[in-house]
Amino acid sequence: MKNLLIAMIVLASGTLFGQQNVTAFQNGAQMEFDxxxxxxxxxxxxxxxDCVFIIKNTGNQPLVIRDAKGxxxxxxxxxxxxxxxxxxxxEIKVKYNTTRVGVINKSVTITSNATNGTTKVLKIQGTVVE
Structure with a gap:
């Protein structure tokens, strides 16, 4: 009976102390787009x-955009x-050259220090006509 009690205490303490610190993943810069x-x-x-994407830092540290590539x-x-x-x-401003007629299906890749994903792909679409 004593051994059973000790085993239960060991298992319970492993459950209590073995959990990951979830808040560590929530700290830092985080980016959200409109x-x-x-x-x-x-x-x-x-x-x-021209078009504009609004980026908001919903984290608790400064958000640094390292690069943006079309x-x-x-x-x-x-x-x-x-x-x-x-x-x-x-604001992230995107300029698309509309001198070419046809379908628009392009992207801009944002690279940052965000803890909820260091890269984000934004898309632009539409059709240019004569």
Whole structure:
């Protein structure tokens, strides 16, 4: 009976003390976007191809965007070079060259120090017509 009691105490203590610290994964910078996709719909050749994605730091440390790369030379992102403070937002501007007629299906890859994913792919889509 005494051995059974000791075994139960050992098992219970392993359960209590063996749990991972979940809050460690929640600390740090975290990025959230207002949208994952910008849809231009149908736009005219030569029209303004600019769009904006809003990024918010929902973490508790500064968010640093290390890089933003367009999937081609016709998709050019601009991003904040200064850290984004916790609770603050910033803009990622994307310029798409609308001189080519056809379907738009491009992306911008954001690289950061976020603990909820260091990369995020944003997409732009639509159709350019004459």
């Amino acid at each position: 949208k994952d996709v910008h849809d231009y719909g149908t736009i005219q050749k030569g029209a303004n191809g 999937s081609c030379q016709c998709t050019v992102p601009e991003w904040p070079k200064d850290p984004i403070a916790p609770g603050k937002s910033a």
